[in-house]
Amino acid sequence: MGMGRPRAFDADAALDRAMDVFWRHGYEGATIAQLTEAMSINPPSLYAAFGSKEGLLKAALDRYTEKRDAWMDRVLVAPTAHEVAERFLMEHADAQTDPANPPGCLLVQGGLACGTGSENVPFELAARRTRTEDQLRDRFVRAKAEGDLGESVDPATLARYLSAVTSGMCVMASSGADRNALREIAAVSLKAFEEQTKG
Amino acid sequence: MGMGRPRAFDADAALDRAMDVFWRHGYEGATIAQLTEAMSINPPSLYAAFGSKEGLLKAALDRYTEKRDAWMDRVLVAPTAHEVAERFLMEHADAQTDPANPPGCLLVQGGLACGTGSENVPFELAARRTRTEDQLRDRFVRAKAEGDLGESVDPATLARYLSAVTSGMCVMASSGADRNALREIAAVSLKAFEEQTKG
DNA sequence: CCACATCTGTAGCGAACACTACAGATATCT
DNA sequence: AGATATCTGTAGTGTTCGCTACAGATGTGG
Numbered sequence: 001m002g003m004g005r006p007r008a009f010d011a012d013a014a015l016d017r018a019m020d021v022f023w024r025h026g027y028e029g030a031t032i033a034q035l036t037e038a039m040s041i042n043p044p045s046l047y048a049a050f051g052s053k054e055g056l057l058k059a060a061l062d063r064y065t066e067k068r069d070a071w072m073d074r075v076l077v078a079p080t081a082h083e084v085a086e087r088f089l090m091e092h093a094d095a096q097t098d099p100a101n102p103p104g105c106l107l108v109q110g111g112l113a114c115g116t117g118s119e120n121v122p123f124e125l126a127a128r129r130t131r132t133e134d135q136l137r138d139r140f141v142r143a144k145a146e147g148d149l150g151e152s153v154d155p156a157t158l159a160r161y162l163s164a165v166t167s168g169m170c171v172m173a174s175s176g177a178d179r180n181a182l183r184e185i186a187a188v189s190l191k192a193f194e195e196q197t198k199g
Numbered sequence: 200m201g202m203g204r205p206r207a208f209d210a211d212a213a214l215d216r217a218m219d220v221f222w223r224h225g226y227e228g229a230t231i232a233q234l235t236e237a238m239s240i241n242p243p244s245l246y247a248a249f250g251s252k253e254g255l256l257k258a259a260l261d262r263y264t265e266k267r268d269a270w271m272d273r274v275l276v277a278p279t280a281h282e283v284a285e286r287f288l289m290e291h292a293d294a295q296t297d298p299a300n301p302p303g304c305l306l307v308q309g310g311l312a313c314g315t316g317s318e319n320v321p322f323e324l325a326a327r328r329t330r331t332e333d334q335l336r337d338r339f340v341r342a343k344a345e346g347d348l349g350e351s352v353d354p355a356t357l358a359r360y361l362s363a364v365t366s367g368m369c370v371m372a373s374s375g376a377d378r379n380a381l382r383e384i385a386a387v388s389l390k391a392f393e394e395q396t397k398g
Numbered sequence: 399c400c401a402c403a404t405c406t407g408t409a410g411c412g413a414a415c416a417c418t419a420c421a422g423a424t425a426t427c428t
Numbered sequence: 429a430g431a432t433a434t435c436t437g438t439a440g441t442g443t444t445c446g447c448t449a450c451a452g453a454t455g456t457g458g
Contacts, residue, residue, distance in 0.1 A: 003425070003426045003427075003432090003433065003434075004424085004425065004426075004432080004433035004435065005423065005424040005425050005426095005433075005434045005435040005436075006424075006425055006426090006434080006435075007434090007435065007436095008424090008435070008436070023312070024312060025312055025313065025314050025315070026227070026310065026311070028225070028227045028228055028314065029227055029310075029312060029313045029314030029315075029317065030314065031314065031315075031414080031415070031416085032415075032416055032417075033414090033415090034315075041436085042436065042437055042438085043416085043417070043418080043437095044417090044418070044419095044435080044436065044437075044438095045435070045436065045437090046417095047416095047417065047418075048434080048435065049435095052416085052417085053416065053417090102312075104311065104312075108311065108370055109311050109312040110312075111225065111228075111312075112225070112303065112307065112308050112311070112369075112370060112373045112374075113222070113223060113224055113225035113228060113301075113303075113308040113309075113310075114224065114225060114228045115224050115225070115227065115228030115229065115230065116224070116228075116230075116233075118228065122373065122374065123374070125374075126373075126374030126375070129370075130374075157383050157387065158387075160371070160376075160380060160383065160384060161383070161384050161387045161388070163371070164364060164367035164368055164370070164371055164384045165363060165364060165367055166367070167367040167370035167371065168362075168363035168364055168365070168366040168367030168368075168370070169363055169367075170311075171307055171311065171328075171363070171366035171367070171369070172359070172362070172363055172366065174311045174312065174321065174325075175311075175321065175322070175324075175325030175328065175329075176325070177359075181359060184356050184359065184360070185359060185360050185363045188356065188357075188391050188395050189360070189391060191391050191394040191395060192387050192388060192390050192391025192392075192394065193391075194394075195391065195394050196387050196390060201401075201402045201403050201404080201454095201455065201456035201457055201458095202402090202403065202404075202455070202456045202457075203402080203403035203404025203405065203454085203455065203456075204403075204404045204405040204406080204453070204454040204455045204456095205404080205405075205454080205455055205456090206404090206405065206406095207405070207406070230444085230445070230446085231445075231446055231447075232444090232445090232446095240406085241406065241407055241408085242407095242446085242447070242448080243405080243406065243407075243408095243447090243449095244405070244406065244407090245447095246446095246447065247404080247405065247406090248405095251446080251447085252446065252447090
């Protein structure tokens with residue numbers, strides 16, 4: 001018994017193309033025709049590899065999360081909580097206005113509200129956003145244990161605050177805010193962070 | 200020559216129903232079938248009154264903006280810039296978790312990224328968000344003129360920051376954040392505002 | 399009461415949607 | 429080489445989409 005004809009395209013490269021389409025048009029706005037054209041494959045190949053449009057999104061999100069985790073590792077390794085926050089905010093400002101990608105963030109542009117039958121798409125995106133927030137919180141818990149953050153500071157609140165600000169930056173980036181505007185927001189947010197860590 | 204058969208439904212009430220559907224499912228996720236059912240009218244009535252699905256959205260957004268302007272007036276009338284910021288943030292936290300409406304904000308849930316043919320929907324939503332930011336900025340310009348804010352403070356930066364935070368709160372509310380979580384974010388943001396107005 | 403203008407409900411339009419049947423192609427395993 | 433298993437491209441499938449033709453209903457102006 002043979003193992004069948006091998007796939008003629010690179011799945012990861014195809015996912016990168018699909019990611020771009022979802023990012024630019026949202027889950028519901030992206031059509032199979034656009035996706036297959038961007039991926040340079042035909043519908044049967046897409047469905048054989050990923051099962052469905054939603055399956056493709058999840059695969060693209062997995063790939064997105066991989067890259068994001070690697071990026072977060074570089075953020076979280078900063079020696080102090082303050083520096084973690086600074087890197088997180090500033091690099092978000094840069095990433096969301098990186099001309100290599102559509103503006104904003106896939107986890108927000110992808111779709112906050114979807115139609116009947118796609119209800120778990122927003123949920124799927126939210127779960128990935130929560131992941132980032134949890135990583136921040138865990139880092140701040142450690143910072144607190146190390147004495148880097150005061151006893152009265154709540155790591156969950158700090159993480160949620162930073163997560164909210166970067167989500168807001170996504171919204172502004174999606175409507176054309178430039179890099180400097182986002183950096184200003186990041187700078188003001190960082191002052192809030194400092195103030196919060198004193199109390 | 201007669202004036203024709205009068206409309207048998209209340210347009211504003213119908214728009215409120217349509218608003219809810221767009222809010223819950225986004226522009227692209229909302230179908231004409233869902234909209235007409237919620238509005239208790241048939242498609243021809245919808246198209247006679249609003250022209251198209253996009254026309255209906257714009258009419259709903261106009262109505263939304265009316266209510267929002269009234270709300271903003273009550274916020275902006277606060278005596279100090281700090282109090283304006285506090286009201287703006289806290290009432291946003293409450294409004295976005297008001298069980299009378301879907302979670303979040305129509306101007307964000309409506310659709311940050313849309314498919315081909317609906318490109319100006321995100322633009323339309325962004326314009327309404329910018330309106331709120333401009334109202335805040337103008338208020339802070341006045342506060343600066345009145346000596347309520349220091350000379351070195353940039354009203355545009357403050358307004359953009361508050362706008363970003365509330366947009367971020369929308370994103371979190373849409374994925375189930377409760378009122379207390381949003382209020383915590385608002386409280387931290389307010390400290391940033393205070394810090395910013397000192398510098 | 400009649401002519402006219404506009405709305406309402408039924409029914410259905412063409413187009414685009416996500417998805418797939420099928421046949422031919424291309425690999426592996428014996 | 430032969431049998432088998434999977435992929436690929438063509439060409440669709442049924443369904444749902446936004447939208448509308450049409451006929452009857454209901455108001456106003458003359």
